[in-house]
Amino acid sequence: MNKVNCVIWTRVSTKYQEDNGGSLQYQKDCCTDYARSNGFNVINSFGGSHESAKTPGKFIKEMISFIKRNNTVKFLIVSQIDRFSRDTGQGSTILNQLLEIGVTIIEATTGLRTSDHNQKMMLQMKLCFAEWDNANRTDKFTKGRISCLQSGVYTGAVPLGYDKEGKSRNRTYTINEDGKLIRKAFQWKLQGMANFQIMEKLKPYGLNLSKQKLHHILTNVFYAGKIKHKMGQAENTVHEF
Template structure:
């Protein structure tokens, strides 16, 4: 409720209810008891529904405090102390404002008189116990979660591929459990069997899955999700060997080894923050009620292989090419990453999308050194153009036309891919659109040729002087590239640069 401008010396009633339960006092009941304390005086109410008392991030509470600072309120009545605050720090700040503005604070059930020292002392003691109650509730919730997890109850989270969630009863309590989905478990088994082969990588598996047209519930497979599947004990038919594996790696085993009979999967809970992902320190293992789908021998073989190598590509500072972070795949727009092989003797640029999911055909074979030389040649041309106004304008127009031509060709390729399966109406539209784009593309090619002839031989035929460039440090080269270039798109057989200038 908004106080009318000019209103002074009002009595405020504040009410809060975080959860509407049958055993909790309602907002209306709180206001009724507070009105009795107002002894018939005119009151203004501030109500926060669905907000916790652990902090003051409540809209009506903030509005009330603003009205107090403006001098509109001289008394605040609450049903109970914890309705207005459960934090000692927040409560002390609030009472400081009350004291500065001469506002009296009344608790309808606890009968505080803040005008006396004893009343203030009792008030502070009660707020300590209010905070203790809140912290006790939090601890009780955490203990309940821990207890339920140890009893194999379903604790939420994404449903793993290969399973669906079904209702069940454990120890007389209704909960949920996993049930295998036959069409997905076949894919899961194939993934584990492929990865168990010595020379098969996660990337190889993704390529195979894409060849078969297999997706993860409509989405393409990526390395990180594939790795998470392989190390997840939810799939294993846990036996004594699985128990020994986790125990040897420092996990807390809730169930006895005799319960590991080679049938059920396992839940894995992380009890504490641990950045070392190669161990199971800080992990709690609980036998799950569902049946596993991967034999312990196969699962352990894949788990050890996955833990023994850095399966996920780590983020790291660019060091293999000064084009890193700028150069992208012209097919999908994902970044190209610089890779070194044979101790740095062979250096390539690879499409990260192709590596992670295999959903892009890639930009062909791109040698890092050759690509860097091509981009450097264009940088030399661009720098020279800055001092040649007429030629700079011509080349800028040529670049614009080339980009437009590239976009036109991309649109034509996309339309061609949609021809198969199109009905007559759609086919006619695609055919007409392709003809229009083809004519536009031919016109662009002619305009590009005319600009090339008008510009003469240009600078492409000159071998740029690499001496000064080679003297620059790696970071200096990256800084120059970042100043001049916003992005480099690499397609098979050509490079397109988007300049900042």
């Protein structure tokens, strides 16, 4: 008896997912085990690390193109349906595209498949929940960022000249050796020194800055003890300057 051909799809949209039990290899193993247990022949696997959760990336386009060229593929196995997308509209579009070319999607963790109307509706409901969950987490993250800013706690990438310790509200930034040199650069600027002269004076100390980098530093309000962000600006901060 000939086995039915299938392909596997895996995706993680963030490094956090990859490091916390949602790795591509885990997803692939889950799908492979399902295929083996149900007599499917896996002819290819697709997916990508850090693929967008809202728009179809190059890997999913490659997969659909492969399926269209190879008309022996009858099933697509995914560990969980939200691996397609955490956006309901986008996920449903991908599901319908695959159904139109005669491919049934199977969720390996539950066995739900799009060839059954009721099960397809359940999978679409799971997409809706995934979108709600994603939006809810984004909302919590945004509120957390705003709260930190209002408390004078910087949440962005560590600026040159500082070392970071702690997390969230306990996060602190202390000036390191480069920071002490940057402080000198500000003092020289106040004395009327041109940027190219400041760059030359810093070189013997081992701090080589491009013209653009020095300009960015001299115009960055963080070095004046302030936080500027598109979500707001806090005048009183907790870092050294």
